[in-house]
């Protein structure tokens with residue numbers, strides 16, 4: 248169990264050394280609300296507090312939502328985490344570098360992509376960190392300076408020119424200068440604040456995926472990822488020294504109508520796609536069948552025409568989910584929070600200009616990452632048919648794959 252009080256205070260001391268005085272632009276203690284306490288929400292709350300806002304974070308879950316595959320930390324994400332003063336805590340928890348092996352039916356290796364190693368040169372610095380460790384680090388950085396309320400969500404938003412009045416799930420109402428929707432792919436804030444436009448922003452990538460973190464090390468060595476594809480179906484394993492990520496993805500041409508609470512139906516869909524396949528798939532299906540504790544969803548992105556409306560803005564997956572295919576969801580959320588902070592600081596007191604700058608600065612990166620994930624990422628990681636698979640294997644044999 249993490250002693251968050253002690254760790255939080257220590258991190259705060261470290262942070263004070265890192266934050267330059269111009270980052271402490273005083274926003275006169277205006278009250279702001281952040282919905283969602285994951286990477287986007289915790290990082291946004293950190294920066295809003297630094298800028299002098301009075302920050303409340305609400306999270307619908309009873310505690311931080313844990314689980315999931317590790318997060319890549321590189322490039323601009325390292326800059327933001329360094330400015331937050333938490334990069335040393337991240338480095339201390341970094342996972343060993345991992346290689347990615349492309350496998351055949353009989354477990355022979357088609358190709359290997361070696362991991363980029365830690366920090367031989369600063370510009371190549373790259374880490375992987377367990378999702379939960381990064382959540383703990385960000386939470387420790389804010390929990391003693393920000394009001395965090397679990398088990399709460401927004402039920403109504405009145406987005407007026409002068410302020411936003413919010414009604415919560417416990418029926419309380421409060422008024423805020425700004426509201427930040429950091430509540431993920433299926434953002435509640437997006438749905439409530441953006442009216443009709445927000446209903447059509449989910450961009451399907453043409454597939455579904457299952458993922459489970461299993462407490463086994465029997466399927467592959469530690470610090471290795473392995474991927475096995477046949478037309479329209481991919482099986483992926485990430486090995487660690489104490490657990491394994493087990494993932495199965497299948498391609499579809501149309502959306503499937505299913506009940507997200509019906510685990511048996513989801514299992515059936517996965518079995519229909521994967522029964523009879525070789526490699527380590529039978530063992531992976533046994534893990535699927537073991538219990539209901541797994542993640543299953545459509546592979547999708549969020550592509551919005553604009554990330555803010557009035558005094559409400561979206562950060563992270565809520566506004567621009569890049570999908571698990573991009574492998575950059577966590578990084579993008581942290582970069583988004585850092586970009587928002589810079590924009591608010593440079594446009595102190597003018598949220599319209601700040602939200603505009605936030606979007607102008609970040610959109611080219613988001614567009615690029617989304618496009619690469621939807622095209623190259625999908626065809627390389629989840630080839631849809633025999634032609635795409637053959638092309639992927641040709642790229643692998645030439646050693647020119649660059650994900």
Ligand SMILES: Cc1cc2nc3c(=O)[nH]c(=O)nc-3n(C[C@H](O)[C@H](O)[C@H](O)COP(=O)(O)OP(=O)(O)OC[C@H]3O[C@@H](n4cnc5c(N)ncnc54)[C@H](O)[C@@H]3O)c2cc1C
Nearest residue numbers: 283285286287307315316400430431435563564571576577
């Ligand atoms: C439990 C979990 C496991 C994940 N596993 C993976 C994975 O294995 N691979 C992968 O690529 N990505 C995974 N993701 C998504 C990944 O974390 C995001 O792509 C990325 O971190 C972007 O972060 P975010 O903060 O924008 O969104 P998220 O990390 O999705 O966080 C959104 C937060 O908002 C909260 N929230 C949702 N609705 C409300 C509401 N109505 N009111 C208040 N709070 C709300 C959620 O509980 C969550 O804490 C996972 C997300 C979660 C929550």
